[in-house]
Amino acid sequence: MSEAPMPLWEVFIRNRSGMPHKHCGSVHAPDAAIALQAARDVYTRRGESVSVWVVPSSAITASDPADKDELFEPTGTKIYRHPTFYKVPDDVGHM
Amino acid sequence: MYTQGLNVTDTGKPAAEDPAKLARFQVKVDAEDKIEPNDWMPEAYRRTLVRQISQHAHSEIIGMQPEGNWITRAPSLRRKAGLLAKVQDEAGHGLYLYAAAETLGISREDMVEQLIAGKAKYSSIFNYPTLSWADIGAIGWLVDGAAIMNQIPLCRCSFGPYARAMIRICKEESFHQRQGYEIMVTLSTGTPQQKAMAQDALNRWWWPSLMMFGPSDKESLHTADTMQWKIKRFSNDDLRQKFIDATVPQGHHLGLTFPDPELKRDETTGHWHTGEIDWSEFKRVLAGDGPCNRQRMKAKTEAHEDGAWVREAALAHARKRAERAAAARMAAE
Numbered sequence: 001m002s003e004a005p006m007p008l009w010e011v012f013i014r015n016r017s018g019m020p021h022k023h024c025g026s027v028h029a030p031d032a033a034i035a036l037q038a039a040r041d042v043y044t045r046r047g048e049s050v051s052v053w054v055v056p057s058s059a060i061t062a063s064d065p066a067d068k069d070e071l072f073e074p075t076g077t078k079i080y081r082h083p084t085f086y087k088v089p090d091d092v093g094h095m
Numbered sequence: 096m097y098t099q100g101l102n103v104t105d106t107g108k109p110a111a112e113d114p115a116k117l118a119r120f121q122v123k124v125d126a127e128d129k130i131e132p133n134d135w136m137p138e139a140y141r142r143t144l145v146r147q148i149s150q151h152a153h154s155e156i157i158g159m160q161p162e163g164n165w166i167t168r169a170p171s172l173r174r175k176a177g178l179l180a181k182v183q184d185e186a187g188h189g190l191y192l193y194a195a196a197e198t199l200g201i202s203r204e205d206m207v208e209q210l211i212a213g214k215a216k217y218s219s220i221f222n223y224p225t226l227s228w229a230d231i232g233a234i235g236w237l238v239d240g241a242a243i244m245n246q247i248p249l250c251r252c253s254f255g256p257y258a259r260a261m262i263r264i265c266k267e268e269s270f271h272q273r274q275g276y277e278i279m280v281t282l283s284t285g286t287p288q289q290k291a292m293a294q295d296a297l298n299r300w301w302w303p304s305l306m307m308f309g310p311s312d313k314e315s316l317h318t319a320d321t322m323q324w325k326i327k328r329f330s331n332d333d334l335r336q337k338f339i340d341a342t343v344p345q346g347h348h349l350g351l352t353f354p355d356p357e358l359k360r361d362e363t364t365g366h367w368h369t370g371e372i373d374w375s376e377f378k379r380v381l382a383g384d385g386p387c388n389r390q391r392m393k394a395k396t397e398a399h400e401d402g403a404w405v406r407e408a409a410l411a412h413a414r415k416r417a418e419r420a421a422a423a424r425m426a427a428e
Contacts, residue, residue: 003204003403004410008197025260026194028203030406031413042187045180046267065133 008057009035011042013049021053029054112137124325129255132198140324144254145199147326149206152192153217156210157391159185161225162234170228177274178231184271188264195256211396219377220307222385229282229289229296235275237297237304237342243268244338245308248328257326276345283349290350297346298354305369306377308335314374336366343367 006028012021024043029035035054044052063071079085088095116135123130130136159182166182169175193203209215220238225231246268249261282293309331312318321327329337343360346353357370379385 003406005202005204006406006410025191025263026197027190030409031416034409034413042190045183045187062133065131065135 006030007035009039009054010057010060011035011039012053012055013039013043014051015048016050021051024048026057027054121323124253124323127251127253127325129258130253131255139320140326141199143321143324143326144257145196145201148192148196148199148257149201149209150216150218152189152196152206153210153215154221155185155189155192157217157221157395160391160394161221161223161387162231164225165228165231168228169231174231174278181235181271181274184267188260188267191260191263192257195254195260198256207399211392211399213383213392216381218307219380219385220303222380222387222391223299223303224387226299227292227296229278229292230300232275232278232282232293233296233300235271235273236279236345237275237300238307239268239271239275240342241304241307241338243272244334244341248334251325251328253325279349279351283351293349294351297349297351301354302372302376303380305335305339305372306380308332308338310374310377311372339367339369340365 007030008026008028009032010026011024013024014021027035027038027042029038032054036052039052039054040049043049075081117137120130120136120140123134130140162178162185163182166175166178169178193206196206197203206215210217225234243265246261246265250258250265252258252261279293279296282289284290309315312330312332315331318327318330322330343353343358355370358367360367380388
């Protein structure tokens, strides 16, 4: 007996510290309401969260690992994007 | 451990891998970079992980049965709440692990079907019966203790989703072991009958717990590959020894004895040495002929089949609501 596949949802939770929602795993559920319920049961059993998002996995577009260098390597040489690239006279103090 | 059935020769020979890709993969693993689901990986690495993670997940799910047996008969509300939370955790751990395995391209439905068809293994430990309340103490203390010993190094496994699932699981499991040991302490310091129950549970669970670490290194087939790929960090025997060294003093603290006349401490190394493990029992239980194999599979199959209409109805309901919402949008336009 082969069952109809249950849709997959990605789960994001925000913890108390006010940080952004963070990916924590996935659940299977027929619809968004049940996905939310399952995410709460599976990923927040110990007060880990004050807010949960569920997103259909199929709705996520991800970068291809093969394009990693092309996408992210160029920033490696752009050190002028960091504050430490710029010199400020010592006697000016902290800036 | 929860993945003892790995000790089989992989029959489908994977196609020869591109040596350049293979070399890049190994450099990444050696540099302790994580391998993520969409990264290139050797076919044998993928297969090993699917087998290991799914066996681990099945073990968590089947593992609910022996303990679930005592939820309604827990001796107090405090004990019942603790046990219920622990069994709920096992369900959660099974789900984290199925999700981690799914990132490798196998569906949860397929994994569950493999389990029910008897094609997938789960840990031998869950084929032993829980005959008394003291068994709940012994399981938490010994079985979860052994699991933690095995799972801590898996938090550093080279495959990202598995490592992340293990971090969550390890955080939650330390409560499991402590609740078990607390039960053992209570029984061991109780009436003579209670102490006898604790001793009886230790007698029955000690050897099966040692078997959880899998075959001895002399017989282990895949250790070299899985070590090189940093799926595994320590050998079965090394982890077993760590567990023995940690656990024997805890048992003595309870005032209990271990069912092993050869157990003794090597004064020079500080290690505890046990007698020989009965590997024929291990093989028998893993192959399906333990005290409760049939009962466990029957309960799992029934639960899965009895729940099928709920899953079908939930999907049908979701479909109906989506169609109605679409029709309402059309009408409004």
